[in-house]
Amino acid sequence: MDEQHPEAWRRQLQADWAANAGSPESRLIVSLYRLARLAHTRLPRGLRKPLIVLYRLVTYLVLHVELPPEAVIGGGLRVYHPHMIVLHPRAVLGRDVVLRHGVTIGITTGRDGTESRGPVIGDGVEFGAGAMVLGPVTVGRNARIGAGAIVLKDVPPGAVVAGNPASVLRIDPDALT
Numbered sequence: 001m002d003e004q005h006p007e008a009w010r011r012q013l014q015a016d017w018a019a020n021a022g023s024p025e026s027r028l029i030v031s032l033y034r035l036a037r038l039a040h041t042r043l044p045r046g047l048r049k050p051l052i053v054l055y056r057l058v059t060y061l062v063l064h065v066e067l068p069p070e071a072v073i074g075g076g077l078r079v080y081h082p083h084m085i086v087l088h089p090r091a092v093l094g095r096d097v098v099l100r101h102g103v104t105i106g107i108t109t110g111r112d113g114t115e116s117r118g119p120v121i122g123d124g125v126e127f128g129a130g131a132m133v134l135g136p137v138t139v140g141r142n143a144r145i146g147a148g149a150i151v152l153k154d155v156p157p158g159a160v161v162a163g164n165p166a167s168v169l170r171i172d173p174d175a176l177t
């Protein structure tokens, strides 16, 4: 179903709520993102602009979590400890992704100002605290990114990666089924 279909939006929000059960602050963050995303994709410019400015003021400046309405994020987003999380607007996250405090998912910029595409994060990927994915990187589904890892290259599905620069510790066969 098209992400912009109201039914798809409702299901994503439901999945977000289920994923963040017991964590009202995380539910607040993901719900605000879903509303901002709805405004970004469905409202005319004149209406969406003030709403999105308000969203940015509250979530960026007060809560310090940047989930831009332009970023595509699948349903079931789990946010543990919603502090200091930064996503680039061109980042794409699949379903059931887990973020923790200090995660950055961003682009790289060349000396000439050329910007890379945003990272693409597969379904079920889990980020440890402070992990970063930088540049035109694809992270395969169900991969686990260790705390503090700096990911600069593609990560295969089911891989567990750690370190700076991140390297593959192992591939979990269970994560590939």
Ligand SMILES: CC(C)(COP(=O)(O)OP(=O)(O)OC[C@H]1O[C@@H](n2cnc3c(N)ncnc32)[C@H](O)[C@@H]1OP(=O)(O)O)[C@@H](O)C(=O)NCCC(=O)NCCS
Pocket: 081, 100, 127, 128, 129, 144, 145, 146, 147, 148, 149, 160, 161, 162, 163, 169
């Ligand atoms: C990467 C991770 C998923 C791996 O977990 P695991 O499969 O249980 O791995 P292990 O603990 O068996 O460690 C395997 C090896 O990787 C190393 N390692 C594990 N996590 C690491 C990390 N974040 N950075 C660097 N090395 C790491 C271990 O020291 C070990 O090395 P060794 O084989 O030389 O002894 C996990 O360590 C991690 O970082 N999880 C994130 C947790 C988190 O962010 N918690 C915050 C809660 S608020």
